[in-house]
Amino acid sequence: MHTSKRSIIHAVRSGAVMSALAGLALAGLPDSAAAKEAKFEKVPMTTEGSAGPTPWERYKGWNKATWDTYNSLTERKRTPPPPGEGQVRKIATPIEGNAENGKKLAFDRSRGGGCLACHVMGPETAELPGNVGVDLSEVGAAGHDDTYLFNYIWDPRAYNPESVMPPWGAHGFYTEEEVRDMVAFLKTLKTPAVFKNALDDPEKRPIPVEDRDWQDPFVNPAAEAFDTGKDVFAKAGANGKSCASCHEDANALKGWAVGMPKWHAGMKKVIGIEEFVARHAKATMDTDMLMQSADNITLSVYLRSLSNGMPIKVDTESKQAKAIMKEAETLMTTKVGQLNFACVDCHSPEKGALKWIRGQYLGESAGQIPHFPVWRTSRNETWDIRKRLQWCNVQVRANELPPDAPEYGVLEYYLTAQSNGMEMESPGIRH
Amino acid sequence: MSKARIRLPSTAKKGEVIEIKSLVNHAMESGQRKDSAGNPIPRKIINKMTCSFNGKEVMNATLHPGISANPYISFFVKVEESGTFEFAWTEDDGNVIKETAQITVG
Numbered sequence: 001m002h003t004s005k006r007s008i009i010h011a012v013r014s015g016a017v018m019s020a021l022a023g024l025a026l027a028g029l030p031d032s033a034a035a036k037e038a039k040f041e042k043v044p045m046t047t048e049g050s051a052g053p054t055p056w057e058r059y060k061g062w063n064k065a066t067w068d069t070y071n072s073l074t075e076r077k078r079t080p081p082p083p084g085e086g087q088v089r090k091i092a093t094p095i096e097g098n099a100e101n102g103k104k105l106a107f108d109r110s111r112g113g114g115c116l117a118c119h120v121m122g123p124e125t126a127e128l129p130g131n132v133g134v135d136l137s138e139v140g141a142a143g144h145d146d147t148y149l150f151n152y153i154w155d156p157r158a159y160n161p162e163s164v165m166p167p168w169g170a171h172g173f174y175t176e177e178e179v180r181d182m183v184a185f186l187k188t189l190k191t192p193a194v195f196k197n198a199l200d201d202p203e204k205r206p207i208p209v210e211d212r213d214w215q216d217p218f219v220n221p222a223a224e225a226f227d228t229g230k231d232v233f234a235k236a237g238a239n240g241k242s243c244a245s246c247h248e249d250a251n252a253l254k255g256w257a258v259g260m261p262k263w264h265a266g267m268k269k270v271i272g273i274e275e276f277v278a279r280h281a282k283a284t285m286d287t288d289m290l291m292q293s294a295d296n297i298t299l300s301v302y303l304r305s306l307s308n309g310m311p312i313k314v315d316t317e318s319k320q321a322k323a324i325m326k327e328a329e330t331l332m333t334t335k336v337g338q339l340n341f342a343c344v345d346c347h348s349p350e351k352g353a354l355k356w357i358r359g360q361y362l363g364e365s366a367g368q369i370p371h372f373p374v375w376r377t378s379r380n381e382t383w384d385i386r387k388r389l390q391w392c393n394v395q396v397r398a399n400e401l402p403p404d405a406p407e408y409g410v411l412e413y414y415l416t417a418q419s420n421g422m423e424m425e426s427p428g429i430r431h
Numbered sequence: 432m433s434k435a436r437i438r439l440p441s442t443a444k445k446g447e448v449i450e451i452k453s454l455v456n457h458a459m460e461s462g463q464r465k466d467s468a469g470n471p472i473p474r475k476i477i478n479k480m481t482c483s484f485n486g487k488e489v490m491n492a493t494l495h496p497g498i499s500a501n502p503y504i505s506f507f508v509k510v511e512e513s514g515t516f517e518f519a520w521t522e523d524d525g526n527v528i529k530e531t532a533q534i535t536v537g
Binding site: 380 | 452454501503
């Protein structure tokens with residue numbers, strides 16, 4: 001089957017009898033989605049090589065560290081296995097650590113995030129604690145023994161295999177000495193938190209609403225692409241051709257973006273708009289419009305904007321779509337990085353989503369795609385979904401993948417399917 | 432390359448104070464940065480912006496290297512008559528980016 005598909009692509013490229021081959025390609029395919037897929041494969045694309053910069057190098061200004069001993073989305077067997085239930089680290093008790101130092105560590109954001117990112121911790125809690133984890137304000141009066149407190153910080157999976165809390169000791173964020181100090185601090189926590197400001201209470205903090213006028217370039221710099229995208233569309237490539245040479249009326253592409261990304265059987269991967277732009281530009285204009293380049297992002301925003309207001313509609317019914325969704329579920333639940341987070345740990349409402357991680361509200365994975373690419377006010381850049389996924393990886397201290405990695409394609413497909421029916425609103429603006 | 436945007440009301444009453452918003456695409460390269468090879472990237476900023484109404488200057492601004500890319504400047508003008516606003520942004524190399532906008536007063 002693979003051989004026959006490959007030969008079809010080859011034949012089409014070399015200009016063989018297309019209609020007969022199209023009939024042949026469709027013969028064995030049961031549904032219309034498969035027919036669309038066959039059509040997608042006929043679009044000229046340079047299928048060889050990377051669609052992004054090679055070799056891949058992390059963006060300037062990002063964390064430079066690498067985490068080669070922990071899982072990434074491709075290397076999924078690196079992270080050391082979790083302890084079995086009840087398999088606790090034996091420590092000398094009672095713990096008499098330095099509570100003052102423990103407090104300092106718990107409140108310090110610079111290493112790993114600090115306990116306050118997820119927990120309220122008593123009356124001295126600094127501003128904007130999170131509520132992904134339980135309120136620890138009275139943990140010192142809850143009757144936990146020292147071994148339990150120590151191990152819950154060292155590696156909570158010894159007690160709760162489902163815990164989303166990072167194994168702070170087992171993954172090398174804190175030394176045994178430091179964890180003992182934190183336990184000493186926890187033991188001092190015996191009174192409920194008092195918040196000086198209502199906004200500091202994560203249970204009462206208002207959920208952020210994004211209501212800026214994302215279509216106004218005065219508000220959202222990414223919206224410049226409504227105009228600059230037209231320029232890129234008309235700009236001649238290395239062979240003298242521009243997008244407009246073949247696509248005379250850009251408006252004919254209205255509605256195209258809401259059906260992306262798509263599975264490409266020839267390349268055996270999901271192709272999103274940005275990767276498509278890179279491969280299509282290379283094939284038709286002999287031009288490098290690599291993923292993450294300014295032109296690529298500008299054009300991708302522009303192409304999406306042509307479908308603004310139309311409902312997102314990616315195939316979820318075909319056999320291939322179901323296979324992608326299944327693979328996505330594996331990726332969404334794969335623990336990656338030194339912090340040991342899976343996507344679902346922070347972005348499914350059953351776990352961390354719709355709660356606060358420090359001052360930031362964790363969105364759920366559903367409903368994110370319509371506003372991508374997005375202007376990030378905190379970064380002063382337009383980011384496509386692939387860069388956002390890379391950022392997620394680096395934030396949980398996992399090695400990111402190149403932007404055209406098949407795994408990101410699968411995740412993009414899944415996230416887009418989760419936004420099916422929602423109207424395209426590209427480009428958005430967010431923190 | 433540089434694209435300027437102007438926003439102002441198309442009509443106003445005589446003597447009304449209107450707000451003009453301007454946004455120009457520009458890297459505002461400060462001269463303080465270095466490229467990947469460690470060589471300084473030469474300064475290239477917009478150092479001056481002016482706005483005239485019917486030939487008479489109504490606003491000017493001196494811009495410095497600390498101003499971010501894509502400078503956004505808004506200001507207020509009292510309009511007494513219909514006419515044309517002319518905007519000009521001058522780059523370090525002397526290049527001038529120009530834009531105009533009309534207003535009808537009555």
